[in-house]
Structures are given as structure tokens and as C-alpha cells.
Amino acid sequence: MKLYGTAMSRSARCLWALEELGIKYDHIPVEVPKAKSPEVLKINPNGQIPTLDDNGVAVWESMAINLYLAEKYGRAPLWPSTPEGHAEAYQWSFWGMTQVEPHLLTLLLNRMFLPAEKRSEEAANQALEALKPPLKVLNHHLEGREHLLGKDFTIADLNLASIMALGTWINLDLSATPAAKAWLDRSLVREASQRAHKMK
Template structure:
């Protein structure tokens, strides 16, 4: 059985979606960030980065949300959470890398400006800069999603798990994802998916804005 060390609305959300989509046995282990449990000696033996999530598969331990998602999807190819056709698979990796290495990274700067300057006077400037950068990124995603129900190949994949997580994180931007026409339609449709609904209910994540 898989064990996912998680905290609600954290980077564990995408792997949680993937686990649910696979319909395999798994259990959740809460890492209480409010009590700094992710920095405890016990947790650091599993994940030396002190970040969430961590996946335990018997004696195999893996961290980094994107890596966990890909590991699970590749271990269960029957789930079709990664396209099999070469060009669609390439497109899948393109968007997943964009989400993980670009959008997620910029969202982290926006959310934690104090980690990127030694001057508190710079916090507001960093946040404003990131707002502008993120709007440009969501505009790219919005154009791609015109007339689409899923990111790639008209099928639910890891990319959808990841993008939905990022859009939840971005809901407090001055121009949040729901203010982009095609992205908003995509999110409202995806919010009805049984996997998204079940996991968000389990993590007490409100989906009412997507109705």
C-alpha cells in the first residue's frame, strides 16, 4: 500500500489526485505544518528537503510532487494518466514541465516573498511583480485550453491533476484563474470530475467557486 505524507492544499494535492485516479490502495499521513512537523527529525529522515509531499511505496521513498505523480502513473500504465502516442506524450511532458518548473516556481515566489529578499520593504514589490508574471503564464494556458476539457489528448492525465492544484493556489491573485474565459470553463468542468470532487472533499477544499 502507498502512503502519502500530505497537508491540505499543499503540493501533495496533485499526487493525492493521482492516487485516487489509479483506484489503488493508499493511505494518507498528515504532516502538520502548523506544528512544523515537516521539519521534525523523524520526517527529515524520509525527506531531507523538509517539504511536502513524500510518498512511501513499501521500502521505496520518493519526494517532489511531480516526480511522485510520474512514478505512480508509469507504475500503473493501465490508468492512461500519461498518453501513449509519442506526439501526445511529448505534449504531455511539455505542459507538465511548464507547470512544475515555471508556474509552480513563480507561485512559490509570490506566496513566500520573504524567502527572496533580506529586506521586508521589498515584499510588496515582489508580490506585485509576481502577479504580473503569473497573469502572463495563465494567459498562455488559457489560450491553449480554448474548447478543451483536458490539457492533453482529451483525456484526464497527470497534467490536469497538477494544473488544478496550481489554480487552487492562485485563487487569491488579482486576476485569478477563474477570470480567464477558457481556463475558467476548464476548471468548472474539471471540478465535476469524481476524482477531483472526492479528493477535495477529503482535504476540505471548497469547490463552490467552480460551480
């Protein structure tokens, strides 16, 4: 098994899943500007990271990789044992990708990655506003719950927390949503997460 992609990218979430599952794998720390290298393009026509090669089975899209890994190599509670549990895992993963990640990326670009003269404070503020409704939904759901599906940490927590982790790069203030903040902190201190985020 090979995972292409540096931990300083969305690949961190797949490294976290691999570590959490205790799978033996080779980490090929392809950096973002090198994502269109022939070795990646050979198995991912997008030329993007993360890309997984599981003994000849190529999988790309970070959430798809993690759901695949959890289903194939995980067991309950990490990979829930019922279709209803799977539905919740898909739901929070797709929700994170569509409702949360785009706004966090806009924030990262305009507060961190773009050269100073290209940053837009207006775009950053719009992203902060756009994040409020989904963060409220998440916070409300987590009030009185330790994890997204209840008492156990599952792939749903890993996937969504790995998206929310992007906010930590710019110290996103989550004090208005304390249940979401406590859940994110609980998720990110897990040993597998710490190991993954320290990689190249």
C-alpha cells in the same frame, strides 16, 4: 503505500493522483511545520512533503510522485499510451512548476500567509504581471480543447490544475483567460479532486 503530507500543502496534488488512480494507500497527514520529522527525513533528505513510500520505494517532488504513480499504476487515457503523450505530460507538469507555481506562491505569501506587516503589495503585483504571459499561453492552448492533450483528462491536466488550484486560495481572477478558467473549473470538480482537497 504511504503518502506523507497534509492536503493543506502541495501534498494535495499527490492525494488527488492517488484518488484518481483508485490506489489503496495510507495517508499520513504530516503538517508543513512537522515536515522535518524523523519519519519524513528517513526517506526524504529534504525533510519536505509530499513524500511517497511505495513499499520501500521512496519518491519525493510532487510532480515526480504523480508521474511515477500514473506511469506505474495508471492506464490510458490518464497515463497516455505513447512517448509523444508522455512528452506532453512532462512538458505541462514542468512548465507548471517552473513558469506558474513560483508566481502563485509569491502571491499566496504576500496576500495570505505572511503577517500583514511583512506583505509586499509590490511583490504581489509583480507576480500578477509575471503570470500574464504563461496564462495567455495556457488559455490559447485550451481554446477549442476540453483538456490539455485533447478530449481526455490526463495526468498533465491533474498536475497543472493542481498547481493552478493554489490561485483559488486567494480567488485569483482568471476572467481574462476564460478557456483556462473553464478548464480549471472542470478539473477541480472531479470527484477525486474534491475528495483529496477535503482531506486533513
